[in-house]
Amino acid sequence: MGSIRGNRMLGAVILPLTIMLAGCSSAFDKSTGPETATGPATAFGKWTPGPGECSAAIHDAYSVVGPDRQLYPTWHPPVDPATGCSFGHEHGRDPRGSDLYQEVGDIAFGYANEALDIYDPATPRHEDHVGHKVEWENDVEMRLNGDAASAGLRITCDVLTKLHQGTHSKDAFTNNLHELVYHIRCIDGTDMHLTMMAAIGTPGEFVRSCDHDAHVQVGTATPAGSPSGGGKRILPDRGCIEEFFLVPAGQSSNIGTALRESWQISQSIRTEGGQTIASINPYYQVLHPSRFYDPVLPNGVGRPLDACYEVEPNGDYAQTSLCDNSTADGTLLGVTFDDPRSEFDGVQRFVDINSNRITNADGPDVWYSDPFGKNARTEPFPGSIRQVIATIDNDIVLESGPAIGRNRNYGGPTVHAPN
Known part of the structure; x- marks a missing residue:
């Protein structure tokens, strides 16, 4: 595949779809999508280059027109292949390799x-x-439960998520609202294409990475009226560093235990009458973050x-290859984060x-929800997001992907970092 920079991106459409096993009919037609942007979205042009990095203009060339006809940033490689300059950050895996990319x-x-x-x-x-951060995998084999597992049934899925x-x-530490994009299509007919502001856990607090029963109250979330959601944000704090990072000789x-972050999502699409028509609970893990509370x-x-x-007063200190490699075994002083x-x-x-899970046998396959995945109805309304969900009840629980x-x-x- 070629570079995704430049005007070719301006014709791309970010709309979900559904592929039904019978007939492979699409829930949208890309040919009717936006051709040019009416203006920049708030997210566009926010990145500022550091010393020696690519210019903002090169960075902003990696763009796409959204469903609202505004111009948005999108995935790009860490190094621009045309100029060789670096952006200093990365967005995960190139989505163009996903089997879902041609449709979404x-x-x-x-x-x-x-x-x-x-x-x-x-x-x-x-x-x-x-x-x-983008991640995807094709032909993911799911682990099933109950009778499905006993029968030796095999189900694979294509997954593309951000x-x-x-x-x-x-x-x-305080903010629990984070943008989630989630595409999945499985050979059993499970098919979801969701975009929302996921409410991950309780606003104003997080759960400690070294004690998943301990909630740390930090302050007021942004926005102050952020709704609580399922799941939790498991993050490191100073106590975890002192107990598990700084250790005896x-x-x-x-x-x-000291640093790993786990962003555990429990999200659903619900109608304005309160019926759940789709639910997911992916966990997003980070091994070596650049911060702790x-x-x-x-x-x-x-x-x-x-x-x-x-070196703590009792002599405890960090003993890990991460520190050794970052500081040349302690010979490089003052390396910054x-x-x-x-x-x-x-x-x-x-x-x-x-x-x-999908409970949508009566349809339709296109719903319009509020940005939190709630109040879904069949017609768009101001601030609604188009969600596409297969018209099935998936009887087999995809229990543990x-x-x-x-x-x-x-x-x-x-x-x-910042990355």
Whole structure:
């Protein structure tokens, strides 16, 4: 596939579809989509280059026209192939390799956020550019439960998803609204194409990475009226660093317990009458984020890289190859969190697919929901988002989808936090 830069992107359409097993009919016609943008969306042009990085103009050439005919940023590689310059950040896996790409097109980063501006102008929620992360896998074999598993039934799915999952700033300590795009198509007829502002857990707090029963109250979310949602945001804090990252001589730092983030989503599409017609619960995992919560610091953000240089009064210190590699075994002093040499950059991630339920046998296959996936109806309304869901009840529970992306590393010599 060729470069996705430039005007070719302006004809792309970010609209969901459904492929029914009988007849393979599409729920939309790409030929009727927008040809040119009426103007930039709020998310467009937000990225500012650092020293020596690509210009904003080169970055903004990676763009797509959204369903609202506004211009949005979209996926791009960490290094621009035409010029060789670097953007310093990455957005995960190139979606053009997904079997779903030809139908769903390029993902408009920030479209659900823009819809929220229209649906409820008093509660805007806009996110930074670098946090948009794409992951996909073709022919994913699902693990089934009950009679389906006993019968040896085999179901495979194509999955393409994008979550705004910033792991460098204080945003997720309080803010639980994050843009989610979720496409899945399975050979049993399960077919969903969803875009929404996912409410992940409770606003104003998070759950500790080293104690999943402990909720840390931080402050007021943005927007202040953010709804609570299912799932949780499991994030590291200073206590986890002191207990599992800074350890006695002769021990190894427990990086998984100290730092691993798990953004656990439980999201649904519900009609205005309250009926659930689709539900998903993917978990988005990050192994080596560049931040943890530290209430003592002015902005509440601590840096794992800074902790690499610490020695506690009792002699505990970090003992991990992540620190060794980032600081040349401690010989490089003063390496900062945003240095490309730091391995705390959030480039290793994976997604647990988990269950996907549809109760929509009576249809229709196209619904229009509010930006949170609620109040779905058959006709569009101001601030609504088009959701496409197969007209089936999937009797077989796709109980435990495998992880996708576990062995991929999206870093490179020029990628650095913020990322």
